Amino acid sequence: MSQTILPEQVPVLSLAGLSADDFADALGRSFREYGFAVVSDHGMDPDLIARGWALAKAFFALPDEAKRAYLVPGGAGQRGYTAFGTEIAKGASENDLKEFWHVGRELPAGHPLAADMPPNLWPSEIEGFQEVFSSLFAAFDVAGAKILSGVARHLGLPADWFDAKIDEGNSILRLLHYPPVSADAPGIRAGAHEDINLITLLLGAEEGGLQLLTKSGNWIAATPPPGALVINVGDMLQRLTNHVLPSTSHRVVNPPVERRHIPRYSMPFFLHLEPDVLIEALPQCVTADNPLREPPITAHDYLHQRLREIGLKM
Numbered sequence: 001m002s003q004t005i006l007p008e009q010v011p012v013l014s015l016a017g018l019s020a021d022d023f024a025d026a027l028g029r030s031f032r033e034y035g036f037a038v039v040s041d042h043g044m045d046p047d048l049i050a051r052g053w054a055l056a057k058a059f060f061a062l063p064d065e066a067k068r069a070y071l072v073p074g075g076a077g078q079r080g081y082t083a084f085g086t087e088i089a090k091g092a093s094e095n096d097l098k099e100f101w102h103v104g105r106e107l108p109a110g111h112p113l114a115a116d117m118p119p120n121l122w123p124s125e126i127e128g129f130q131e132v133f134s135s136l137f138a139a140f141d142v143a144g145a146k147i148l149s150g151v152a153r154h155l156g157l158p159a160d161w162f163d164a165k166i167d168e169g170n171s172i173l174r175l176l177h178y179p180p181v182s183a184d185a186p187g188i189r190a191g192a193h194e195d196i197n198l199i200t201l202l203l204g205a206e207e208g209g210l211q212l213l214t215k216s217g218n219w220i221a222a223t224p225p226p227g228a229l230v231i232n233v234g235d236m237l238q239r240l241t242n243h244v245l246p247s248t249s250h251r252v253v254n255p256p257v258e259r260r261h262i263p264r265y266s267m268p269f270f271l272h273l274e275p276d277v278l279i280e281a282l283p284q285c286v287t288a289d290n291p292l293r294e295p296p297i298t299a300h301d302y303l304h305q306r307l308r309e310i311g312l313k314m
């Protein structure tokens with residue numbers, strides 16, 4: 001496989017600037033070709049996002065010992081803090097050069113899905129953290145539902161087809177910090193992997209380093225305009241569409257030597273189905289040319305199988 005980085009780019013689509021049908025069409029084409037789409041004018045409040053960046057930076061600047069107070073033993077990294085060097089891409093030999101914080105969906109006490117969605121932790125050192133990231137979680141939920149409505153239209157489904165399946169989905173907002181890298185650092189910031197969930201909406205990729213693997217086997221850089229979302233198909237949507245929409249390998253490479261002192265921050269929202277939803281290939285995606293690839297599985301069972309593979313669950 002070639003390691004050359006080609007100048008090819010995933011096109012930028014304006015969510016506000018296109019009609020619902022045109023957006024669905026352009027999104028579907030981008031997802032089929034790249035498993036990725038770059039979406040501007042997504043409606044998320046830029047001031048809220050700016051506050052989120054400031055608070056994420058403040059949290060990661062805390063001493064290690066303070067951050068480690070928010071590790072959740074046995075929690076499979078699903079809430080609170082995961083320390084530098086814990087996660088490893090499936091099949092990789094080096095652990096990733098990153099630390100992160102996870103915010104999940106807040107459910108009322110006694111909710112039937114509480115076993116799947118434990119309460120969040122909030123760092124008491126950082127004022128406003130809970131308020132800002134709860135609001136950002138809600139904003140990602142809204143943006144994600146709009147994107148999935150486009151996916152539904154593209155697949156010939158009713159525009160609201162996903163709504164009831166994601167309303168209380170086990171989605172996760174991840175605040176990522178890739179610290180400065182030493183000149184001789186082994187490995188890369190995040191090894192090549194595919195995301196487990198339905199779709200991922202990512203802020204912060206304008207910082208550089210994110211690359212995706214094209215169908216022809218070349219790595220290309222994701223280069224969104226400032227503030228745009230980089231959105232990718234995860235394994236669950238790939239499975240639901242019988243691989244018509246591909247879950248594409250991506251990675252975060254180390255910066256060139258002269259930029260290695262610069263940390264990188266990003267914010268992916270892993271949009272999940274509700275745990276009991278059965279992921280079963282859509283009939284319109286199973287054809288003579290593309291026979292059924294994988295059997296049905298619930299979102300819950302699939303997630304836990306995958307968490308074991310990436311070192312977050314024993």
Ligand SMILES: O=C(O)CCC(=O)C(=O)O
Nearest residue numbers: 176195205210252266268
């Ligand atoms: O930080 C990035 O740009 C990508 C992060 C990512 O792919 C992930 O956390 O799954």
Ligand SMILES: [Fe+2]
Nearest residue numbers: 193194195250
């Ligand atoms: Fe990813």
